[in-house]
Amino acid sequence: MVNRKYIKWLYEQLPEWMERGLISSEQAEKLHAHFGEVDDKPDYNIAFIVAGILGALLIGGGIVLIVAYNWEDFSKTTRTILSFAPLIVAQIIFGYAYFQKRDSIAWAESTSAFLMLMVAASIALVSQTYHIWGDAESFLFIWLALSIPLMYLLNSSLVTIIYLIGIASWTMQIYDGESVWYWALLAAAVPHLFLNLRKQNEPIRRNLLGWALVLSFIFGWFATIENSIAEYSFIGTALIFSLFYLLGQKVFTRLAFIYRPFQVFAVGGAFITLLFYTYATFNFEHSLFDANTIVFGKNYDLTAGLINFIALIIIALSFLFLFFQNFIQRKLSVHFIAFLPFFAMVLLLIGRAKQSGLVTVFANFFLLGWGIAYLVEGIRERKMGWVNLGMLFILVLATARFFDTDWSFVVKGIAFIILGAAFLTANWVLARRLKLKSS
Secondary structure: OOOHHHHHHHHHHHHHHHHOOOOOHHHHHHHHHHHOOOOOOOOOOHHHHHHHHHHHHHHHHHHHHHHHHOHHHOOHHHHHHHHHHHHHHHHHHHHHHHHHOOOOHHHHHHHHHHHHHHHHHHHHHHHHHOOOOOOHHHHHHHHHHHHOOHHHHOOOHHHHHHHHHHHHHHHHOOOOHHHHHHHHHHHHHHHHHHHHOOOOOOHHHHHHHHHHHHHHHHHHHHHHOOOOOHHHHHHHHHHHHHHHHHHHHHHOOOOOHHHOHHHHHHHHHHHHHHHHOOOOOOOOOOOOOOHHHHHHOOOOOHHHHHHHHHHHHHHHHHHHHHHHHOOOOOOHHHHHHHOHHHHHHHHHHHHHOOOHHHHHHHHHHHHHHHHHHHHHHHHHOOOHHHHHHHHHHHHHHHHHHHHHOOOOHHHHHHHHHHHHHHHHHHHHHHHHHHHHHHO
8 A cells, every 4th residue: 555645745746747747637637636635634543642641651651660679779880771771671671662552652762762861860760879979060061961862863752852842940040151052052952953853744752852942942041141231131142033933934823822833932021021121120231241251151161151152143144134134024923922022122321311110111012902903913813812812911910010019099990990801802893793793
């Protein structure tokens, strides 16, 4: 029986072949009749994959617990054998999957994850047996570095997800310039991410990888940079949010938010960051511009500071590339997130001019305008989710100002009544439009 993916490829080529005169329309119809319709369902069963992954994790954890319970009763020779036994067994099972079950996602994911965990177990057991003392940071770094090939040998996204979580955890435990190794560790996962995030026919894999990347990246970013340098902590963070949003417009195109991790991360992160700057207690007056500090760091050594600067430049160039590609985007809500880095630069300049009050005012108006943009576009395009998101922005901003201003309770009460009425009216108008459209 011919593999379904080859039939799909054949059907994709037929229009071009007919246009070039390689085959006739009758021949194309005969090919369709011979091979039949191609089912768009994925080639794998999710239940088998989940069962395989859970089975591998449970077996790995069980082996470690059993060995740990009887560890003190074993001789050093026995301990050494037991330290390597799980790794050898895992390699044998992985080898079988590599040569015999390469097309099975369940086998690929479960055996790769199992081997990854057994590598960690063997490192820990050998270290304990021979009293090779070290800290958690060293253990994580060695384990993760050794796990890099497992992301690619069987194209294991589960290993990649564990890896992304691991490098973020490692970086958060490092408090000096050594944290810039995060960029090298992250770069090792980029080819896997690039290849698998483009697979439109595997939404679950893409979605999980997307969420793992954004969650790992934001923790890794703040743990790697020097947060006292505003060009990194404020402008750099704004660049990241805008970059992920614009990148998500190309990679994640499904409407449901749960299937758009880059956009959810960018919008949520940008909103929380800007909400923080709407409070008058914050200003940039203590943070002065120093080109030498931006390039070579403030508290890190020169090499670490320079590596962070190179990472910032790469992020900025990537943002500009996507920004100009999406410049013709007419949706106002997209312009708000796309222009966020430029707005951040303006806020930084105003703050350094000792005008912290203006920073607060501009941040408030930016968030208010963003919420209104979502509200208006949601009504215009009949999207209830956008309407509710816009109203949520406005509601959270109003609540923040409720506790932050000296207005009387009467004024605050009237403001909330108006806001609630607007919320209900917007939903009613949109519901009416949707009803008329469906009728």
